[in-house]
Structures are given as structure tokens and as C-alpha cells.
Amino acid sequence: MINIAIDGPAGAGKSSIAKAAAKKTGFIYVDTGALYRAAALYYIENKLDKNGLIEKLPEISVELKYENGEQQVFLNGRNVSGDIRTPEVSMGASEVSAIPEVRDFLFGLQKKIARENDIIMDGRDIGTVVLPDADLKIYLTASAEERANRRFKEMTDKSVSYEQVLEGIKKRDFNDMNRKTSPLKKADDAVLLDTTEMTIDEVIDTLTGMIEKVKAK
Ligand code: DC
Numbered sequence: 001m002i003n004i005a006i007d008g009p010a011g012a013g014k015s016s017i018a019k020a021a022a023k024k025t026g027f028i029y030v031d032t033g034a035l036y037r038a039a040a041l042y043y044i045e046n047k048l049d050k051n052g053l054i055e056k057l058p059e060i061s062v063e064l065k066y067e068n069g070e071q072q073v074f075l076n077g078r079n080v081s082g083d084i085r086t087p088e089v090s091m092g093a094s095e096v097s098a099i100p101e102v103r104d105f106l107f108g109l110q111k112k113i114a115r116e117n118d119i120i121m122d123g124r125d126i127g128t129v130v131l132p133d134a135d136l137k138i139y140l141t142a143s144a145e146e147r148a149n150r151r152f153k154e155m156t157d158k159s160v161s162y163e164q165v166l167e168g169i170k171k172r173d174f175n176d177m178n179r180k181t182s183p184l185k186k187a188d189d190a191v192l193l194d195t196t197e198m199t200i201d202e203v204i205d206t207l208t209g210m211i212e213k214v215k216a217k
Contacts, residue, residue, distance in 0.1 A: 005126035008140035011147030032123035037084035040092030127187035137190035
């Protein structure tokens, strides 16, 4: 199986780019952030604290299924693919992803999917921890201002200002890069792709080209 790892900070465009490249190359796109988001949703809905969540882990089931090539996330049998996309869950995911027990809990699921499929997997620790032997590793980034800019443009609900979006991105960068367990960092053997000055199509073409080379090997 061919495994492509994509890591990078929040808002770098990992998911839209990986999704498009997966479609072009016939790989399955695995969004691992959704797993942390599902754990965060459980944590928020059940009003748990950190220890409460650790205790409840045996009662949580998180599954990924694919419908028409689109990833769907299930939390204890319920499709939560929409419910996990709120700013509250984003912040919650950043919190719960710092808990080592939560990371261990989701690790096996990620490994299993990678073992059984040709995948493009995106996250924060894919090249460093989950798939250290990936066939290709990309570290996708852009300046915080540009990432906030892109996020803000995408938002239909403009009750949040650009400054608030930027602040949220910086806060998550800090959390993700400074946690003790599996912090976000570029793997030594990852290719750095800074997309600040690139259009999304340029990034997709670049990535697709790299994947096609790996496939041809
Ligand atoms: O990519 P995202 O915004 O959906 O990720 C949500 C949170 O989950 C983010 O704050 C970082 C965390 N995460 C992680 O720690 N490791 C991963 N492999 C994926 C996401």
C-alpha cells in the first residue's frame, strides 16, 4: 500500500488540497483531525474534564466510513460529520488532542486504515509519529495571516472578525506546536510546501505530480 503523509498547521489548506489530490490519484483521503474532533464533541456534549474523558474512552467508538469517496465520521454509531465543524469543537479538539491517552486511543485506527489502503492522510503528527515510514511526506504551511485570510473568506457567518479568526489560528498553532505529546512539527524527511504565495490549483498540481512519481516507482 502507498501511504502519503501531509502535516501542517490549521488552515494551511491541507484538507481541500489532499481531498483534490486523492480524487486525481485514486487514493483514499483520510482526515485525522476529524477523529480528534469526534473525541472533542463527546467531551463537550458530556461536559467532561480531562480525567473524565480518559475514563470514558473505553465507551467511545469512533469510526470512519466512505460514502461516494467522502469521509464520514461516526461517534458511537451516530454520523457527526457536520456536528464536528463548529469553532467550539475546533478549540475542543485542540485541547483533547494534547491528552496522550486520547492520541493512543486514535492511533490504532489510523494505522489500520493506512495498512489496508492507498491513502493520503492529513493531520499534525502523521509523518513524525503515525506513519514514520510513509512513501512521501509533505509539510504544508502558509503564513498565519494568509491562513486567517483564507478562512475568513470561506466563512459565511461574518459575526466573527478577521482579527478573531487570526487570533484563533495563532492560539491553535501555539497549542499544536507546544504540546508535549506528538507536537506539530515538520518531519526531517518531509518536503516543505509553503503555499502563502500559491493558488490552490498550483498546490494541488504540485502535490499530484509528487504522488504520481511515487506511484510510478
Ligand atoms: O485539522 P483539524 O483542524 O481538523 O484538527 C483539529 C485538531 O486536532 C487540531 O487542533 C490538532 C488536532 N490534531 C492532532 O493533534 N493530530 C492530528 N493528526 C490531527 C489533528
